[in-house]
Amino acid sequence: MYQHFRGMGxxxxxxxxxxxxxxxxxxxxxxxxxxxxxxxxxxxxALDLTGVVMHPYRDHRQACPFERVNLYSGWLKYGSCMxxxxxxxxxxxxxxxxxxxxxxxxxxxxxxxxVEITHRFQHALDYALTPEQLGHYAxxxxxxxxxxxxxxxxxxxxxxILPDMLVPVPRPPEREVIDAVAAHEDGEHGYL
Amino acid sequence: MQRSGxxxxxDTSYILIDHGLICAFVKRWHxxxxxxxxxxxxxxxxxxxxxCLLHLPIDxxxxxxxxxxxxxxxxLMVTHLGSDxxxxxxxxxxxxxxxxxxxxxxxIFKERLLQQLxxxxxxxxxxxxxxxxxxxxxxxxxxxxxxxxxxDKSQTVVDVVYLGYFRDLDVVASFSWGAAALAxxxxxxxxxxxxxxxxxxxxxxxxxx
Numbered sequence: 001m002y003q004h005f006r007g008m009g010x011x012x013x014x015x016x017x018x019x020x021x022x023x024x025x026x027x028x029x030x031x032x033x034x035x036x037x038x039x040x041x042x043x044x045x046a047l048d049l050t051g052v053v054m055h056p057y058r059d060h061r062q063a064c065p066f067e068r069v070n071l072y073s074g075w076l077k078y079g080s081c082m083x084x085x086x087x088x089x090x091x092x093x094x095x096x097x098x099x100x101x102x103x104x105x106x107x108x109x110x111x112x113x114x115v116e117i118t119h120r121f122q123h124a125l126d127y128a129l130t131p132e133q134l135g136h137y138a139x140x141x142x143x144x145x146x147x148x149x150x151x152x153x154x155x156x157x158x159x160x161i162l163p164d165m166l167v168p169v170p171r172p173p174e175r176e177v178i179d180a181v182a183a184h185e186d187g188e189h190g191y192l
Numbered sequence: 193m194q195r196s197g198x199x200x201x202x203d204t205s206y207i208l209i210d211h212g213l214i215c216a217f218v219k220r221w222h223x224x225x226x227x228x229x230x231x232x233x234x235x236x237x238x239x240x241x242x243x244c245l246l247h248l249p250i251d252x253x254x255x256x257x258x259x260x261x262x263x264x265x266x267x268l269m270v271t272h273l274g275s276d277x278x279x280x281x282x283x284x285x286x287x288x289x290x291x292x293x294x295x296x297x298x299x300i301f302k303e304r305l306l307q308q309l310x311x312x313x314x315x316x317x318x319x320x321x322x323x324x325x326x327x328x329x330x331x332x333x334x335x336x337x338x339x340x341x342x343x344d345k346s347q348t349v350v351d352v353v354y355l356g357y358f359r360d361l362d363v364v365a366s367f368s369w370g371a372a373a374l375a376x377x378x379x380x381x382x383x384x385x386x387x388x389x390x391x392x393x394x395x396x397x398x399x400x401x
Contacts, residue, residue, distance in 0.1 A: 003245065004235065023247040025204040040216030049232050057244045069251045070240040078375035079353075080258055083382065084226045085374070090236050098233060114256065121254040121371065144233060152233050 003056045005047070024060060049142045054092045070094075071134070072124040073107045075117045082117065084108045088129055097136045098144035100151050196333060197249040197365030201340045204246050221385045226378050237377060242370040250370040257353050265290035265352035272355055273300060273334075274327045284352075291349040297335045304328040330358040341373045 003024060017027050057064070071094070076085045086107060091098045120127050220228040227236035243250045260268075262284040269275040269283070269292065279300075283292040308324035315321070338350025357367055 003241070023200045023204050023245055025245040037212045037215035037219075040212045041219065044216055044220060044230060047231055052230075052232070052235070054235075057240065060244050064244045064247060066240065067243065067250055070238060070243070072239070076371050076375040076378070077254065077256070078372060078379050081375070081379045083375050083378035084224070085239070085371075085378075086225055086227070087238060089225045089227050089234050090238065092233070093235060093238055094240075118254045118256050121368070124251075142232075149233065 004053050054141045055095050069124045071128040074127050075108050077117045095138055096134050097138045098148055099135055200247045201336050218384045221381045223382045242374050248370040249365050252366045252368040255367050255372045260290045260353050262290055268352055268355045272330050287349045290352050293349050297331050301331045333358050
């Protein structure tokens, strides 16, 4: 969270962090940030893309190169428990333009057994997102295709909103890009 | 330690866990897609995050194990940690499962190191010394994953099943510890989201950074 969200708890760089080799987790000194869950909740509700760093590891690639296995899409398992891993839902975290998505059952079909999951992960590259699925490079890192945000609010988000809650109005996508560029120019992107 | 691919775990854990932050994010978690729903779309913890934040191996075999019995756990401890069968039996009985306590691991870790040191001073580097050294490394690794990646509710015991991955110390890094850690985190988020933010058990440091 500290990596992706500014203004949430600590941003302090640990003294003695060696940029070229230490894992990123060592960069931060945690401390109590905003306090209660409700304060965080309000913060999250008000969050827009200017407060987010989608891909914070650009200057960390020397220590930790990007592996294509990150783009594996399908099931992971832990013991006998299966969980979905679907990078196509968060393409912006991979520096791509976010697209409107297929149903999760397509990339992670529900009828699958644990042995098959092991097998698929062993051949993870065969199940990784293809360049076509990845789509276009996101120049500003926050772009989504036209209509994404409306789709998101209509198809995904309602599940999370209780009947008595106010439905927030999505911001137009162009606005997000303009704001992100402005934030970038203000030099707010750097941590160190 | 670095050879096992788990070495960095010694340095990457936070003592301070921000409950408020974790709780707020749990409420945004969506099981169907394993992602957080935020006002501008979705985000999640990816394998790339795990690898950059913790430098765990991502590529490799997916860990696959099923629950083991208490007898299996005793066997594993005796064979790979050099435990006394009586002690091992006591551990599984006390913890009522295929687990052993961190306290016990700390004790036998010291024992192995001392035994190894004594023997080495006496006879030099023998096969027996090497065996004791390997056992000490396994004890340490089991302890390390127990207090970091795979914490459980009690916070005092670790599942002996992971010992299976430390049998051959040369191949520890060929397992995708990152994918296992991530799957464990997702599972905990799924559970926590169901139970209205009771407790996220997994490796909370991973979520917090």
